[in-house]
Amino acid sequence: MPLMKFLKGSKKSLDSDEKLLLEYRQTGDMAALAVLYQQYMHLVFGVCLKYLKDEELSKDAVMQIFEELIVKVTKHDIKQFKSWLYVLSRNYCLMQLRSGKKMQTEALDEVMELAGDLHPDNEREEDLTALERCKEKLPSAQKLSIQLFYIEEKCYKEIADDTGYTLNEVKSYIQNGKRNLKICLEKNRER
Amino acid sequence: MHRLEREAQDDPFLMDALEGYGLSNNDQQDNLAELQQRLADRVAPKKERSILLWRVLPIAASLLIALTIGYMLFKPTSDKQKAAMPLVSSSTPPAPADKVNVQPDSAKKTVSASSILAQNHVPVHHHLNRPQPVISAPENVVGAISSIKDDTAAYTARNNAFYKKGNNNAANVGQNIQMVDSYGDQAAIRGGNKWTGANKEASDTAKTLTNALAGRVAGLSANKKELNEVTIVGYGSVQKREVTGSVATISARDTVAQTMRQAKITSPIDSTMYLAEVVVPGYADKAKSPTRPADGWKNYLAYIKQEAVMPDNSVGKVMLAFKIGKDGLIYGIRILKGSTMAINQKAIEILKNGPVWIGSSVNKEIKLKIKFHKGD
Numbered sequence: 001m002p003l004m005k006f007l008k009g010s011k012k013s014l015d016s017d018e019k020l021l022l023e024y025r026q027t028g029d030m031a032a033l034a035v036l037y038q039q040y041m042h043l044v045f046g047v048c049l050k051y052l053k054d055e056e057l058s059k060d061a062v063m064q065i066f067e068e069l070i071v072k073v074t075k076h077d078i079k080q081f082k083s084w085l086y087v088l089s090r091n092y093c094l095m096q097l098r099s100g101k102k103m104q105t106e107a108l109d110e111v112m113e114l115a116g117d118l119h120p121d122n123e124r125e126e127d128l129t130a131l132e133r134c135k136e137k138l139p140s141a142q143k144l145s146i147q148l149f150y151i152e153e154k155c156y157k158e159i160a161d162d163t164g165y166t167l168n169e170v171k172s173y174i175q176n177g178k179r180n181l182k183i184c185l186e187k188n189r190e191r
Numbered sequence: 192m193h194r195l196e197r198e199a200q201d202d203p204f205l206m207d208a209l210e211g212y213g214l215s216n217n218d219q220q221d222n223l224a225e226l227q228q229r230l231a232d233r234v235a236p237k238k239e240r241s242i243l244l245w246r247v248l249p250i251a252a253s254l255l256i257a258l259t260i261g262y263m264l265f266k267p268t269s270d271k272q273k274a275a276m277p278l279v280s281s282s283t284p285p286a287p288a289d290k291v292n293v294q295p296d297s298a299k300k301t302v303s304a305s306s307i308l309a310q311n312h313v314p315v316h317h318h319l320n321r322p323q324p325v326i327s328a329p330e331n332v333v334g335a336i337s338s339i340k341d342d343t344a345a346y347t348a349r350n351n352a353f354y355k356k357g358n359n360n361a362a363n364v365g366q367n368i369q370m371v372d373s374y375g376d377q378a379a380i381r382g383g384n385k386w387t388g389a390n391k392e393a394s395d396t397a398k399t400l401t402n403a404l405a406g407r408v409a410g411l412s413a414n415k416k417e418l419n420e421v422t423i424v425g426y427g428s429v430q431k432r433e434v435t436g437s438v439a440t441i442s443a444r445d446t447v448a449q450t451m452r453q454a455k456i457t458s459p460i461d462s463t464m465y466l467a468e469v470v471v472p473g474y475a476d477k478a479k480s481p482t483r484p485a486d487g488w489k490n491y492l493a494y495i496k497q498e499a500v501m502p503d504n505s506v507g508k509v510m511l512a513f514k515i516g517k518d519g520l521i522y523g524i525r526i527l528k529g530s531t532m533a534i535n536q537k538a539i540e541i542l543k544n545g546p547v548w549i550g551s552s553v554n555k556e557i558k559l560k561i562k563f564h565k566g567d
Contacts, residue, residue, distance in 0.1 A: 034234040041226055045219070046208025053214060055222055062226055066233065086204035155192045174200070 017081040024073065033073065037066055040082060044089045051093035065092050127185065134184035141165070142177035149174050468560040481551035482515045491546055495559075498541045500566040507531060508562045509538035515557065519550040527558065534563055 020036040023029070037044075044065055048058035065088060078084045135143060141163075148159045149170075159170045199206040212219060469477055469488070477488060484491035507530025514523045524542060529535040538561045 030234045030236075034230055038227065038230060040204075041230070042223055043204050043208040045223065045226060046211035047204070049211030049214060049219075050207050051211075055215070055217070055219075058211075059222055059226060059229075063229055063233065066230065082204060086207070090207070149193075149196075153193050153197070156196055178200070 021073065021078065021081060030070070033070060036081070037069060040085055044085065047086070047089045048093055051090070051097060057096075061092060061096065065089050068092065130185055130188045131181065134181050134188065137184060138177055138180055141169075142173045142180065145170055145173035146177040146181070470558045472555045472557070481549070481553055482555070482557065483549055484545075485519070485547045485549050494545055495541060495561055498545075499538075499561050499563045501534060501537060501563055503533075504565045505531065505534065506563050506565060507534045508560060509535055510558060510560045511538055511542060512556050512558045513542060514554055515548045515550045516554070517550045517552060519548045521548065523556070530563070537563075 017036060017039075020032045023032040024036070041062060045058055045062050048061040048065075049055070052058050052061060068088065069085070072088070076084075135146065138146065144163060145159060145165070148154045148162065149156075154162070156167055156170050159165070160167050163170070165173065195205070195209060199209050469492070477483070508528070509530050510527040512523075512525050512527050513521050516522055521543060524539055526535050526538070529538075541561065542559065
C-alpha cells in the first residue's frame with residue numbers, strides 16, 4: 001500500500017531532523033533542508049489537499065511552503081520540526097483560503113505535542129486494569145467505537161459500516177472516548 | 192489503513208494529511224513524484240551559472256560583430272580618401288548648365304577624410320552622399336562626415352556636368368551663404384565633429400580644407416583653428432521646425448534613399464505622396480508666407496502637378512530653389528537635385544511659365560520639389 005511510507009518510528013526521524021536542521025544552519029547548504037523537507041513533504045501535500053482541495057494548487061503550495069521554510073528556519077528557534085512544519089503548512093493554507101474567502105489563521109507559535117513522545121511506558125499492569133474499568137464507564141457509542149478501533153483494529157470505514165454511524169461520528173466518538181479515558185485514568189492515578 | 196489511522200490518532204499532522212488524501216479518489220503518487228523533482232530542481236545550485244552564460248554569450252557576440260563593423264567602416268576611409276582627393280581637385284571642367292556647384296564637394300571630400308564617421312549623427316552622414324552642390328548649412332556640416340566612397344567621387348563628377356563650379360557664381364554663393372546658420376559655416380570649416388584622438392589627422396584635414404576652400408567660395412573664410420575638438424551643435428536627429436534655409440526638412444528622405452542606394456542618382460522615393468512640395472524657409476506653414484503664388488497655393492500646386500509630365504513619360508524628381516523678388520518675379524533658379532537633363536529643363540520651364548507670384552520684402556529662398564509622373 002503506497003501510504004505505508006507514512007508509518008515511521010517517530011523517535012528516529014526526530015533525531016535526524018535535528019541533525020539536518022543544524023547542518024543547514026551551519027553550512028547554509030540548501031540540500032540539507034531539502035532532505036529534511038522531503039521526509040515530510042507527503043504530509044504537507046496532504047494537509048494542503050485538505051484545505052485547498054485542488055491538486056495543482058496544493059503542489060504549488062508545497063513549493064511555496066518550502067520557500068517560507070528557508071526564510072523562517074534561520075529566524076525561529078525550532079524545538080520540534082515536525083509540529084512546527086505542520087503549523088506552518090496549515091497557516092499557509094489558511095492564508096491562501098483567506099485571500100479567497102475570509103478565514104482566521106491560528107497562531108504560529110502554537111507548539112503541539114506529539115502524544116507518542118510523552119506517554120511513559122511503565123506501570124503497565126496497573127494501567128491496563130484501570131483502563132478496562134474506565135472503558136466500562138464510557139457512554140456506549142464511545143465505548144463501542146473505541147473497542148472496534150483500538151481492540152479490533154478496524155478502519156473508520158469498517159466501523160462506520162458496522163455500527164451505522166457516519167464517518168465523522170466515528171471519529172468524534174473515538175476522540176471523545178479517548179479524552180474521557182484519559183481523564184478517568186488521571187483520576188485513577190491520583191488516588 | 193488501520194495502522195495509519197491508528198497513528199494519526201496521535202499525530203495531528205498525519206491526521207490532517209490523511210483527510211486531505213481522502214478527499215480525492217486519485218492516486219497521488221505522480222504528484223508526489225513531481226514534487227520531489229521540483230524540490231530537487233529548486234535546490235540545485237549549478238544551473239544558475241549556465242543560465243548566466245547563456246545570456247552573456249549572445250550579448251558578447253553582438254558586441255563583437257558591432258565592433259567589427261565599426262572598424263571596417265572606419266578603416267577604408269583613410270585609404271580611399273587619398274584617392275578621392277586628387278580626383279576631386281582636378282575635376283574642374285566647367286559645364287554649360289546654369290546651376291551652381293559650390294566647392295563643398297571637395298570640401299566634403301577632404302574633411303570627410305577624418306575618420307569621424309562612426310561618431311556622427313546619422314543624418315549628417317546621409318548628407319555627404321548627396322551630390323548636392325548646395326551651400327546651405329547642413330551641406331557644409333556634411334563635410335564632416337562619414338565614409339568617402341568612390342561612388343561619391345564619381346557622383347560629383349557626374350553632377351559636374353550639371354553644375355558650374357563655384358568660381359563663377361561666387362556672388363550667388365556669397366548671397367546664399369549669408370542665410371545659412373552661422374554654425375553651418377563653422378561646421379564646414381571645422382569639420383563639425385566630435386572626435387577625440389587622432390588630432391594630427393584632424394589638423395591635416397583642416398589644412399587641406401583651408402586650401403581647398405581658399406579663394407573658391409566667397410564669403411567663407413577658412414578658419415585655421417586646429418581640429419581639436421569639434422562639435423556639431425544643434426544638429427541632432429530631430430529635424431528643425433523652422434526651416435532657415437536648410438534642406439533639413441525636405442532632403443531627409445532623399446538622403447536616406449541616397450545612402451541606401453549608394454550613388455544611384457535617380458532615386459524615386461515612394462514615400463512622397465505629393466507631386467509637388469514647397470518649402471518656404473521661415474514658415475512651417477507656407478500658407479502664412481507673404482511670398483506666395485498670386486492665385487494661391489492650391490491652384491499653384493495643381494498647376495505643377497498637371498504640368499509635371501514629360502513627353503516621353505519618363506519619371507523623376509527635381510528639387511528647385513528660387514527666389515521671388517519684390518516685384519513678384521522669379522529669379523535665381525537653381526537645381527538642388529536633379530533628374531535627367533530633359534526633366535530638369537522642363538522643371539525650370541514649369542516654374543518660369545507658371546502662375547505669377549506675389550513678392551514681399553522678405554527674400555528667402557523657396558524650395559520646390561516637382562515629381563514627374565506618367566501622363567493619364
